[in-house]
Amino acid sequence: MHGGKEDGEVGIQPCGDREGSDRYGIPFSRFLTPDGALSDAAPGFASDRGELAALYAGMLRTRAFDAKAVALQRTGRLGTYASSLGQEGVSVGLASAMRAEDVLIPSFREHGAQLWRGTRMEELLLYWGGDERGSDFAGPREDFPVCVPVGTQYPHAVGVAMAFTLRGEARCAVVVGGDGSTSRGDFHEALNMAGVWALPVVFLINNNQWAISVPREAQTAAATLAQKAIGAGLPGEQVDGCDVIAVRDAMERALARGRAGGGATVIECITYRLSDHTTADDATRYRDDTQVSPHWAEEPVTRLREHLVQAHGWTRQEEEELRAETHAAVEAAAQAYLDIAPQPVASIADYLFETLPPDLKAARDRVAEGGNG
């Protein structure tokens, strides 16, 4: 504590001599550059061809799934859909670091993470096609379904992590939201609670620079989103979200810390929303192609492929086989989705309570007979 007044403006002291994003001591990490070069400081798994190929396959699948979903929507066979084009590195990076027993509490744009964790493509399509059964996925049974009200997912992670802690389980809750979601009070309340109770939560911010039409800089004056951790006494860091290796590495460190009782972490993944916000949006209304196109040079899928080719002799044949497999899997899933028999109409009431109360039971039966509840 110092007892005097500073000269000139008194406020936050810049720390160190670094400028910009890490002015308040927020580290940034990237291992894989846009042209596919890997830093020496990269974590161990990044030199394992198999690991990298798996990450690549996961991202490619995500992109193919997205494309198919958009196509289904355009042809009237899916509802409004939120593509993750350009953000596959975030989804796959985060999910690949998680263990099966961890719990994912996703936003509505983490298809890649959901798929990596074992939710099936036809299940995701079912949900986006407007069928509740899509959230009853066979895969990671304790994962949360997609969260539509922005930011409301964060407190869930606090509860899930508290459950782990109370049971003495070395598991983590991983909750994902966008740059826009960091402006919501729930985000801060959850961060603060996870902080004060040192809970095993990873708050992953997928900063794709846009909240529909609102750009990142109109969302907050904070130089980084990661520094929002500071107010909760949490560590925060930034990673290049187009570098799947950096995302996975940051996640692995945060998960290890959480499992070891070290508490929560905020990770901001800097990426870019290359697509419209959703299929209901037309991004050309509020941003120019000239703004968007430079980001194509940074996108995560090509970046990792470049590296695979350069460093691991990834062949054209491997590439083609993977693409063909992915395509076939996506097409099969789309067909499987389209073939799913409709749910019975009465299911609109069947799951409201474990046991339906009399009025609701009666309404259900009337609906089942085709009437009005």
Add this chain to the structure above:
Amino acid sequence: MHGGKEDGEVGIQPCGDREGSDRYGIPFSRFLTPDGALSDAAPGFASDRGELAALYAGMLRTRAFDAKAVALQRTGRLGTYASSLGQEGVSVGLASAMRAEDVLIPSFREHGAQLWRGTRMEELLLYWGGDERGSDFAGPREDFPVCVPVGTQYPHAVGVAMAFTLRGEARCAVVVGGDGSTSRGDFHEALNMAGVWALPVVFLINNNQWAISVPREAQTAAATLAQKAIGAGLPGEQVDGCDVIAVRDAMERALARGRAGGGATVIECITYRLSDHTTADDATRYRDDTQVSPHWAEEPVTRLREHLVQAHGWTRQEEEELRAETHAAVEAAAQAYLDIAPQPVASIADYLFETLPPDLKAARDRVAEGGNG
């Protein structure tokens, strides 16, 4: 941006070599020590006897008002009341820095600030006595009434400040809340909005270490509350809230910045709640006297008096006169409050809308006749 992984824990980089509260670059200021010594770095007004005597009188009045209010409550003539005992330096420090045309958006514990700004004691008593007319004070007509739902006052300040900005007025909104209130989402949403629009708001946190029975360290893991500013891109600083000079100085700087278009500031005033939470609370249930008593040595009123005596020859006679005047004013106000005629019963409906809709008008008339609405 650095491309590699740190050794050991990666997270927030401590900045500088300071420990503890200013680890993230949050300055702390205090000019007046508990034994009444003034730092050389103190602002100009701190050497002006008249200014200091006025601040002292304001704090003394606040304390006397508090004591009277508690006494009235204990004898059944006032409702639940929240004393500001020990926190008079915050209330008077903040209000004395404001201009009349600034707008105060208080919590429920800033009687001292309200009084300084011209709300009359009998008006405050009227409010705390359970009469809405107490919030129709003749004093600062644009100030907000007391805010009971914790944290909900912060967004009001954003709107008020935006109004000033839109009209091109060099005025500031000053909003006050407690340590507990910083855990509310509204606080963060408001900070963020004030930050991104660079609005003239001062967010003053009266950190009295307690939110009812919940101590500061169970409220957040953040080392300071001021650092909650960082996530909104705002400057944050700490002051000794028992040093009215430091509070006023920090406020003056923040208000000047706001008026000059420099945007919002967060000021955390560190103080201590010497009283129960309210007259409905019994603090001995959750804290020991041994915890409380050291804080009596730091309290703001005695501290400034010590300084007045030491540095400005404040006499026993001056002290006694001031006390007598204060006592008389408080007693007169209490009597004035007790003498106020009850409001008409129909006023429970009269102010719901500018023009009462028919159903409400009819209900109002029934109530006026002594019936049920």
Add this chain to the structure above:
Amino acid sequence: MAEITLVEAVRAALAHALEEDPSVIILGEDVGVDGGVFRATEGLWQRFGRDRVRDTPLSEAAIAGMAVGLAAQRFRPVVEIQFQGFIHPALDQVANHAARLRNRTRGRLTCPMVLRAPYGGGVHAPEHHSESIEAIFAHIPGLRVVIPSSPGRAYGLLLSAIRDPDPVVFFEPKRLYRAQREEVALDGAGLPLDTAFTLREGRDVSVITWGAMTRECLEAAEALAGDGIEAEVVDMATLKPYDAATLLASVRRTGRCVIVHEAPRTGGFGGEIAARIAEEALDALVAPIRRVCPPDIIPPLPKLEAAYMPTAAEICAAVREVMAWG
């Protein structure tokens, strides 16, 4: 006169209000360059600038709370909540502050703000995008709840809501945003708040409704007329405070009442309507009251949405049932 849709009428009313009163400002997520996700504010940012039409951060609680601050400072904020399903965080500010500011301060500070939100189902929207929770707001003292059901009423009621000296929530039936075009005189004339609109006269049964369900009710009335049943269709338009005189006069004339809303049954605003009739026009009733509305379930995702939304056929059936009495 222009042939416009409901969403165009909203936009025209907003433009008129911005034009006529410098204290009117528009705030919300994506209301600026994007013109709102439903285009209700399209072109306004370009025309009136950022000081009058401003994108906010994604912070529903603070959006509502900031509007209270602006209103206390004599601005007339018109804030948009992007979908009614996301309005909950704003409720604290609406119920605990906006609706109380005048009363709490005995008129010293007032709160002339409008909170707009698209509401309701029937457009195959994603999860949490089809809510119809007007009843929650209609229970808040000090608040006005207004729901337009045609381009003309959207224009006139929104203008009156903005000009009103007290807080108004204005819920726009998104299903009707583009469902119909109508000639609307864009002359800045407001329509009265707190007033029900009789959309069709009829001597046999009173069909009481609001919002998107007016269409189903009018369709049902048309069909019933073919069978010689003359249904009166009343659009409540303002749910709080509501026009009991028109409601009760209609029921007194017809002796029968069917209430239609798309919100789930229990605790829906239909209860209030029925209660008022049971209190003040019971003697005129020749048949039980019927509510046509979904059961107490969560608005389903699109695939089963049709089973949720009340239809003209169901309204006809309810009317026929009450016609069988007395």
Add this chain to the structure above:
Amino acid sequence: MAEITLVEAVRAALAHALEEDPSVIILGEDVGVDGGVFRATEGLWQRFGRDRVRDTPLSEAAIAGMAVGLAAQRFRPVVEIQFQGFIHPALDQVANHAARLRNRTRGRLTCPMVLRAPYGGGVHAPEHHSESIEAIFAHIPGLRVVIPSSPGRAYGLLLSAIRDPDPVVFFEPKRLYRAQREEVALDGAGLPLDTAFTLREGRDVSVITWGAMTRECLEAAEALAGDGIEAEVVDMATLKPYDAATLLASVRRTGRCVIVHEAPRTGGFGGEIAARIAEEALDALVAPIRRVCPPDIIPPLPKLEAAYMPTAAEICAAVREVMAWG
């Protein structure tokens, strides 16, 4: 058997639940060492420790949201919101998540949580401390809304609420917290949810109520009995889903109905009760329904509170009025 107050019954039920089920945990502001501002959790932190009884930061939205996470992980969080007037930020989580989790996931994840809050007026509390907004919750599909009105019912209903596999909001009439002592067998026996309790039988008129107003109704019934009017007093106890069978049977028997609540009239839950009667027992009614409740105003500060709260005298007057019919 112990002679206990309502708040002691709440505490006893919480203690029993903590004892019988390790998945039960209590969370909220000041629920720990302080034992809650009304002492509902007194001694529980000392007895069960911080892992079972935990003070939270001052974050109503996250308190509710965290409970959803805990419940999805098979805990049974019982969270306290300190006063109902501060529950609004929790509504988003309650309506958009807690009440939907089972339905959204087709039963994969469930939400066995209880959200307790003291509610209502009549205790000269500060501003925002006297709210009675049960109707807002009773409109949310997937939620149970339970309100006890005696020590015995508080004990039994709270136990059942905690054991229930679905989310329950449990509103405790703070005016009754210490108003009455009653012998309660602290044997862990729950009382049925979704069930109304007939507190007093009577053939002449059905007085339908819940929460703190049960006392005024019983007092009124007593007074009326002196004049030979036999009022049946029904405590709805669970407002959602409610016990229509008991309600309708009573009204069918008496032919008259007075509904009493302390929430403001418009959109209050009395509307639902009246509507149900007008739909299903209209033929039995010999008099209009009457709602005894405050007008659409904000709960006044203590000085004028008495003019707001319904009284036994007003209930008597309403009963006499409906007795004059038919």
